[in-house]
Amino acid sequence: MSSRNKILASWDSLWVIRGELSRRTYIMFALFGMLVPLAAWWGVSVSGWMDKVFMPGPMEVVSRAYTWFMDDELSHDIWISTYRVMAGFALSAVLAIPIGLMIGTYRPVQAMLEPLTDFIRYMPAVAFIPLVMLWVGIDESSKIAIIFIGTFFQMVLMVAEDVRRVPITQIEAAQTMGASRGEIVSLVIVPSAKPALLDTLRVTMGWAWTYLVVAELVAANSGLGYSILRAQRFMQTDKIFAGIILIGLIGLTIDQLFRWLHRRNFPWMYKK
Amino acid sequence: MTTKISIQAAHKTFGSGEKAIVALQEVNLEIGSNEFVTFVGASGCGKSTLLRCIGGLESLSSGSIKVDGETINGPGVDRAMVFQHYSLYPWLTVTENIKFSRQLRAGREDLTSSDVEAASGRADALINLMGLNHVRDAYPNQLSGGMQQRVAIARALLPRPQILLMDEPFGALDAQTREVMHDMILHVSKLEKTTIVFVTHDVEEAIYLGQRVVVMAPRPGRVDSIYQVDLPEQRDQDMKLAPGFLQQKKAILTRIRETAGMHTDYELLERMTQQAAQQNDMQ
Numbered sequence: 243m244s245s246r247n248k249i250l251a252s253w254d255s256l257w258v259i260r261g262e263l264s265r266r267t268y269i270m271f272a273l274f275g276m277l278v279p280l281a282a283w284w285g286v287s288v289s290g291w292m293d294k295v296f297m298p299g300p301m302e303v304v305s306r307a308y309t310w311f312m313d314d315e316l317s318h319d320i321w322i323s324t325y326r327v328m329a330g331f332a333l334s335a336v337l338a339i340p341i342g343l344m345i346g347t348y349r350p351v352q353a354m355l356e357p358l359t360d361f362i363r364y365m366p367a368v369a370f371i372p373l374v375m376l377w378v379g380i381d382e383s384s385k386i387a388i389i390f391i392g393t394f395f396q397m398v399l400m401v402a403e404d405v406r407r408v409p410i411t412q413i414e415a416a417q418t419m420g421a422s423r424g425e426i427v428s429l430v431i432v433p434s435a436k437p438a439l440l441d442t443l444r445v446t447m448g449w450a451w452t453y454l455v456v457a458e459l460v461a462a463n464s465g466l467g468y469s470i471l472r473a474q475r476f477m478q479t480d481k482i483f484a485g486i487i488l489i490g491l492i493g494l495t496i497d498q499l500f501r502w503l504h505r506r507n508f509p510w511m512y513k514k
Numbered sequence: 515m516t517t518k519i520s521i522q523a524a525h526k527t528f529g530s531g532e533k534a535i536v537a538l539q540e541v542n543l544e545i546g547s548n549e550f551v552t553f554v555g556a557s558g559c560g561k562s563t564l565l566r567c568i569g570g571l572e573s574l575s576s577g578s579i580k581v582d583g584e585t586i587n588g589p590g591v592d593r594a595m596v597f598q599h600y601s602l603y604p605w606l607t608v609t610e611n612i613k614f615s616r617q618l619r620a621g622r623e624d625l626t627s628s629d630v631e632a633a634s635g636r637a638d639a640l641i642n643l644m645g646l647n648h649v650r651d652a653y654p655n656q657l658s659g660g661m662q663q664r665v666a667i668a669r670a671l672l673p674r675p676q677i678l679l680m681d682e683p684f685g686a687l688d689a690q691t692r693e694v695m696h697d698m699i700l701h702v703s704k705l706e707k708t709t710i711v712f713v714t715h716d717v718e719e720a721i722y723l724g725q726r727v728v729v730m731a732p733r734p735g736r737v738d739s740i741y742q743v744d745l746p747e748q749r750d751q752d753m754k755l756a757p758g759f760l761q762q763k764k765a766i767l768t769r770i771r772e773t774a775g776m777h778t779d780y781e782l783l784e785r786m787t788q789q790a791a792q793q794n795d796m797q
């Protein structure tokens with residue numbers, strides 16, 4: 243085979259449907275996928291097609307993030323936003339997991355709560371802001387409440403679905419071994435659903451961050467979402483970019499943390 | 515032989531009104547202590563339903579099932595069940611799966627400390643008996659289908675059930691693995707003196723394992739006929755080729771086809787072939 247043919251053949255082998263990719267090739271493609279948009283962004287910003295005011299370049303954004311950090315309390319903004327997300331998310335999880343578990347396990351609970359939850363989840367969380375301000379006020383708890391409203395109802399339904407996905411034969415096997423209902427829940431359903439539950443938490447954590455910006459619309463005076471909104475008033479597009487990218491990076495970090503927890507806690511899923 | 519399981523006028527209907535399905539109709543059967551009974555029949559004839567009723571996972575619409583003269587009411591540790599698949603706990607190792615019933619309150623009731631010690635020895639004995647020693651710390655998804663079923667059987671046997679209910683336990687295995695499993699389960703049934711009720715769609719398997727083969731018929735699900743198997747107690751794979759075995763296999767297969775109303779319409783096939791040929795000519 244000529245070397246040209248060899249290259250063609252190995253190129254072709256990359257595109258096998260659902261094929262395998264070596265770790266090195268994978269990283270190369272991933273870097274390519276990240277660097278191309280970055281380069282395009284940089285290209286547009288230096289070409290002068292768009293006004294710098296509307297389209298700051300990567301360097302402007304980095305330097306704005308730096309001054310934000312040095313002179314303008316970036317670390318406090320990150321901290322307070324992370325705190326709000328975590329608090330709203332934790333509150334959701336603490337309530338949604340037991341409720342979802344009951345819905346997925348006992349039919350009467352399902353009949354009682356699932357249609358209701360389904361209904362509420364279609365109401366836009368943003369529209370609750372005026373009510374939240376009236377009921378909860380405008381302090382920290384209102385921001386936490388909005389993140390809670392945005393994530394809780396979805397989470398309940400997803401947890402219920404995770405629980406229902408536990409194979410019935412796993413449950414029946416326990417029944418024939420004489421397990422009581424409580425034992426089936428604690429020794430079969432919960433451990434069996436755990437990996438899916440952690441994935442549900444990972445996904446809803448992403449939504450919690452998207453509700454952050456909405457929450458910080460509510461009379462906040464600090465936080466990443468708040469800073470982005472205020473930067474718009476001052477035409478600081480570089481700060482808007484910096485804020486959005488920072489939220490993305492924090493989200494990505496937390497997502498990776500969840501994935502790491504998954505691999506660590508459920509080693510049996512990764513052994514072949 | 516003393517009677518272990520006694521099924522009396524068992525009826526089971528799913529649903530109601532127009533859509534009601536009679537899964538079991540007037541089933542009467544006695545199964546002896548330490549007997550190995552196999553059930554075959556066209557799909558949908560109620561084999562699984564009957565097994566699940568004996569296991570207590572379903573309740574009868576009317577009639578009764580008695581074990582040692584006592585009417586059953588729900589699942590019990592005296593009756594263990596082995597499913598076709600997906601019943602192992604993937605987050606537990608082989609050993610932990612086998613010992614699962616030991617953490618249950620029902621399994622711990624009135625145990626003395628020497629019982630507990632004996633039970634621990636029993637898990638090891640079962641692991642050895644099932645040839646699972648080299649995979650005792652593996653997780654189920656690291657095992658082949660045959661190995662997984664060995665674990666499921668060991669787990670079911672741990673609390674010394676008097677009855678083992680098996681629903682097509684080897685249905686997903688390849689032919690060679692299945693033969694090995696057959697001799698293994700026969701060995702176990704002798705060693706443990708367990709009464710085994712075994713559902714399968716494989717007539718050869720049913721004859722090779724069973725002392726009696728019960729043929730069920732569909733719509734409504736019922737017992738059609740019962741065949742006594744005349745094979746030496748010590749089975750041997752070569753027996754499957756003996757004339758007597760083949761004769762019985764043929765008789766049972768024919769009977770199942772009759773109950774299901776299945777037959778190949780050769781005339782229709784012939785007509786379709788001719789039609790296709792004509793259409794090809796016209797093009």
Ligand SMILES: Nc1ncnc2c1ncn2[C@@H]1O[C@H](COP(=O)(O)OP(=O)(O)O)[C@@H](O)[C@H]1O
Binds near residue numbers: 535
């Ligand atoms: N849970 C159920 N609900 C409604 N119908 C059922 C249920 N389980 C079984 N059936 C029906 O009962 C009949 C017997 O089923 P089954 O016992 O599974 O047959 P087999 O195991 O012999 O194939 C079938 O017609 C099946 O559709």
Ligand SMILES: [Mg+2]
Binds near residue numbers: 561562563
């Ligand atoms: Mg069946």
